[in-house]
């Protein structure tokens with residue numbers, strides 16, 4: 087593995103630790119999983135802090151973080167690599183997963199549920215005791231370098247990731263559920279990230295929770311921490327709280343005029 091760490095080696099430690107405020111024992115669980123080289127399954131709604139959590143853990147563990155955003159057209163070559171024509175020569179170019187395996191990096195596969203079954207099979211031998219990646223095109227198998235760790239995330243509100251991951255593989259993952267944090271912690275996060283006072287952040291969090299607790303609302307997503315921060319950022323720019331909430335939360339959550347109207351009334355009542 088040494089040879090890949092030399093030369094154009096990746097910068098392993100970011101200058102400043104990413105701010106992540108834990109709401110439970112997720113960091114302890116992650117550290118233990120990392121210590122054992124075990125893959126992690128991160129469950130949680132969009133915008134609840136999964137990416138930030140992985141960034142913070144990678145920084146703490148001193149690992150390079152390689153993030154791959156899953157999508158339905160992703161092929162195994164997008165993960166593993168492919169031969170490309172360069173100046174008349176055919177050269178092999180590692181994909182991000184292969185780079186992570188060689189370098190002993192933390193590989194974060196975001197929203198892996200989007201990927202097709204024939205794409206996702208390449209991670210099976212990496213996630214189980216073999217810890218290796220088959221490079222079929224090169225006719226070789228690459229053992230994962232020390233430090234390599236696979237982290238995959240999905241939103242349990244959507245279609246289940248189970249269908250694309252073999253049960254025997256899935257059982258080797260350590261699952262961590264990240265929901266939206268309790269109000270006082272989320273308030274602290276929103277205040278800090280948006281650069282607003284705690285009182286205003288608390289108002290936005292109350293609105294967020296009021297929307298999350300709506301029964302039977304036809305919303306694909308609920309108001310995420312990310313949306314609350316965005317609304318807060320508008321307030322930090324001088325926009326009124328209600329306008330900010332309408333633009334960054336209400337209008338984003340739905341296009342249905344009735345739903346937008348109802349959410350707008352809720353926002354006006356809370357704020």
Ligand code: ADP
Nearest residue numbers: 105106107132133134135136137138279311312
């Ligand atoms: P996800 O990956 O779950 O979609 P992100 O990690 O991108 O969500 O979170 C969205 C934003 O919310 C982050 O950029 C960060 O500003 C903030 N955030 C969410 N949860 C936390 C937390 N626990 N600590 C610090 N920031 C957080």
